[in-house]
């Protein structure tokens with residue numbers, strides 16, 4: 001129902017804001033265009049999308065550790081495309097590292113891979129969530145100390161990094177990067193009276209946040225996941241060696257067998273004799289894997305805690321249809337991440353699913369940007385409507401989230417320009433109203449349209465004929481992790497402001 005309290009002034013302000021943001025999007029430098037599998041910046045929404053955090057991949061005990069890491073990281077490219085890196089060691093005394101800005105295939109070639117010797121490797125793809133987009137912040141980070149080497153790759157964010165960093169700097173530490181991950185390295189290296197390997201656990205116990213760490217300390221590999229299990233981390237095996245990845249799709253790519261997910265708060269230590277010790281950083285307080293991994297971040301062919309992402313997204317579409325049926329002629333999903341939910345919506349309603357939008361996958365980093373005038377005349381680089389599918393039709397358009405609202409406005413307009421008679425927008429997640437503090441790059445609260453607008457206000461601002469978001473209860477039951485036990489088992493902080501850890505009280509973004 002329309003919100004009668006809404007004033008014309010507020011709507012006008014929302015529309016003005018959307019127009020300003022859309023202009024900012026057009027004016028952005030194009031140097032960060034993503035050539036990866038999912039979204040590109042701009043028309044199809046990566047400017048208006050939450051940015052994946054990072055991806056990690058590790059190998060212990062395989063002669064082709066670097067090559068396996070290359071292929072594993074390539075499978076995780078959608079989690080970070082700004083930089084890529086691999087660090088290896090033969091015996092814990094010589095470390096080899098290469099990293100660079102760009103995609104995995106741009107950073108590495110055969111010669112580079114061949115130069116990374118050893119049977120232990122950790123690798124990383126990065127989108128900067130904490131620390132600037134600089135080569136110095138590209139991971140793995142590697143440090144040599146009096147007592148040996150530490151190399152570290154992480155996915156996530158340390159919420160109390162600034163606090164710890166100030167303490168360490170006061171005590172004389174000199175930081176080489178602006179990355180939050182470096183605080184953990186200093187905590188490990190400063191431990192007195194114990195070997196560095198033994199200092200990892202107490203260091204992990206001092207940091208708070210959402211993380212998956214792969215840490216090489218001399219000849220040992222330490223694998224750890226935060227006590228809430230906010231960020232995913234899985235373990236597999238190939239040829240008797242262990243492999244680790246943010247997502248199971250990386251195991252499929254290299255032909256490894258999935259063994260299990262690392263438990264929240266679990267720490268595994270692998271030593272050169274092939275031994276694996278399991279330990280805990282902390283007891284599981286409240287399992288809270290990131291709901292957005294299920295909605296949008298992870299690849300549809302990955303499984304998280306045993307749940308396949310495509311299947312979960314399809315169930316979200318089914319649930320969305322149950323909650324917000326609308327009489328229409330065709331259902332379409334914004335490619336690629338919303339297609340599974342659109343199929344579920346179509347199956348539940350009986351309205352045919354059609355490919356109403358096509359994404360151009362060949363938008364590279366260096367294409368010529370259309371001028372403002374050409375833009376206004378409708379030149380579209382990345383997403384196009386299929387006119388024959390939508391013309392004269394009542395269209396249900398499924399998307400996975402609305403962040404600022406700019407992209408939804410432009411997609412609705414694109415469908416209308418292609419002749420759609422009605423455009424009904426259905427979102428397979430609840431309104432995204434609060435920032436994330438666990439490694440997802442979100443705009444500040446003020447730029448999240450759902451933080452200050454009702455659903456009806458958003459509908460009017462994006463010019464849709466109707467708009468519905470999936471309810472939080474519907475989302476949790478569709479994912480199926482903990483039926484009937486809401487807010488246990490899953491982080492939903494960005495929807496309901498209920499975070500599993502202490503977060504900065506006055507922060508309106510994570511500072512990413």
Ligand code: SF4
Pocket residue numbers: 210230289290291292293435436437438440491492493494495
């Ligand atoms: S706040 Fe949202 S994006 Fe961040 S970890 Fe929680 S569910 Fe994921």
